[in-house]
Amino acid sequence: MDFLDIPTVLKASALFNGMAALAWLTLAQLLRIAPRAGRLMAAAHLARVVSQGCGDCMAGWPLPLRQALSEFALLACVLLLLLAVRRMLRSRQRPRDIAWIGGVGGVALGAGLISGVALAPPLVSAAAVAALGSMAVREMWRGIGDRLSRPVAIGITLPFAALALMALVHGAELLLVPGWEARIREDQLPSAARAVLWFVVTAAITLSLIALMIWRLIMRIQHLMHRDPLTLALNRRAFAQALADAQAQLQRGRGFALVMMDIDHFKQVNDQHGHPAGDAALQHCVRVWQAGLRDVDRLGRLGGEEFCALLPLAVPDDLAAPAAVAERLRASLAAQPLDWQGTALRLTASFGVALPAVGDGQGEVGMARADAELYRAKADGRNRVCVATHLDGRTAPP
Template sequence: MPPLDAATLLMVIAVIDAIACVVWLALGQVLRIAPRAARRISAYHGLLALAWWPALPAAMERLVALPLDVLSAALLAAGVRALMRVRYRAWDIAAVAAAGLLATAATAGDTDLSTARAVANLAGGVLALMAAWDVAAGAGFRAGLTSVVVLPYLVLASGCFWRAGGLLGWMPAGLDLAGLAANAPLALLRLVVDLTIATGLVALVMQRLIARVRHLTRRDALTGVLNRRAFEEHLARLQAQAERGRGHAVLVLDVDHFKRINDELGHAGGDAALQHLARVLGETLRDTDCFGRLGGEEFAVLLPDTDPDGAMRVAERLRQLLQAQPLAWGDKLWPISASFGVATMRAGDAHGRGALARADAAMYAAKARGRNRVLRAVDEAELA
């Protein structure tokens, strides 16, 4: 069987990129999976397919192929950044791409394409490094798997810089690289890199979908806080720590006169009240605290490493915040309050449910004493 030549490998690369272009477009536009990132990655594959299509006339390299190389690299970096949900914008990517395109255009008077090819490779290498950085920062995989996903970007950047160095005469004689059209091993390496990048991007999308599904299965659909099952998992974890001497506290709170709210505002208003409570209280809790909805209008908060007095102060602060921020519904402001029960976790409780039950009983005692107040569990010191 004769070995594959560079032209055949370029055709394979172009076909694979054309297929990937359609697949990513369908993911983004039809399935609505990371649509912004999917559009960019689809455009990356589409431009790359055009740039490497063997039928493209050699005379069009400076005007078409090289600019498409730079633009495709920029779209890949921008697509990766959108997929990683990196918080900074893509101005740096646009700046590198613009510089590469302008520098390539500045070589229009040269009969030799070496400088233009070198500039395009330098821009592509920088953009590949930027994509590698964003993947490393936002992939969310373990270190070993993240390094595997980052590797093809580093290989691509290294190949671009090596090729640019040879074109500019910076490499020793014999170490410079011929272009893909005349270098079958390099074309094969590019094919492997493209396939690896495509596989890694799919893995990143799958990781994002799995994380989204996990998030949805652990969150209350209405308020966005932890659902009861997830809350009880955290409760059991903290109880295991309490068995080893750590001090944790539990708050249980219930919206006062919630039936009246539902009757006066309707169920939509009642839902808005619960969402309002979740937002107001959630904004003031620590990242280490666990805020969940137990059901109906009843919520609970886990306060790790918090003593009884500290838990009372937290509960009182939450009560005051909720009272000070009424619900805006229609053209009126509706006061919202809640009753709080506080309990500390003890060794010997089954999965922490004893502390939850004591806090729940204290919450009902707070309601019996007039609502909109904080009480400790009955076997602990009380503070009205």
């Protein structure tokens, strides 16, 4: 690739990184799209500009100072990149491991610069970048490996794997290929192939994170479309779809139960304390109930103060398990009053539990059974659980 003008490639790379930093800042600050991840990515791109050096502007600088600027900037770039990936994926893992690698890498870089051994700083930098790049691959795969199709997940993760591999190869070159120390002392520019490869990997990583951000936006839109805006429980349409899916699985022997819930005397809360108190009561009930449900359970708001939970069962005909869940939810709500403007509002709810009917595509029979038990619980005095032990046949009517 002797026909390539290496300084031009480096300038193009610097221009790309500068424009990418500006784009990420625009998304973060003006459009408020993934603001924290966007600021981290902008800082990473700016660090990458610094790590490439500025050619003649550092002419005459001592070698340790030139190396310090380049290698510390590269380490900072990859550290910021990994932090941005975790923020984009909303990882709950604290960045202690990143800080540990960054701290050890920084200390080792400083020691290498003080030692005067020209190969030491780039070797340390290559090892740190390889470790951080491998961590980025792991984070990406954990975050999207089972949520996107395999080809898409591999495509988004591949640039980070390329980054780690390039760092490993460069470290091996430094150790095994003669002449590298002399090239470093003479401050030679990287080969055209290396400069172009770094540029391509940097651009690919940026595109991967843009794709990840778009995926996050799509997931957010889908989440808002399927959720009740006040309580964040499933809305009626989304719950109906979950129920239809569960009915389809029922044909394959995967049972579930329905638990209808209705807040007792909810109108009195609105009349006595106002509609804001009623909204707070609905949110409070959902928080309490969600805390008592599993990740596989589905809680939906059917309208007003009426909710329904769909509980997958290990044993299809087991009514005891969902009845116990309903009783636990009832007791939890009764034991946790809502603190509304200094007043403890005691809230209770009535529950109806029923099993579905085979062959009922939309789950209407099971919903009717659970609803009938809910009305029976209210008629019997409220704040109780009633269970449909008589199913009137195991299949839906023709």
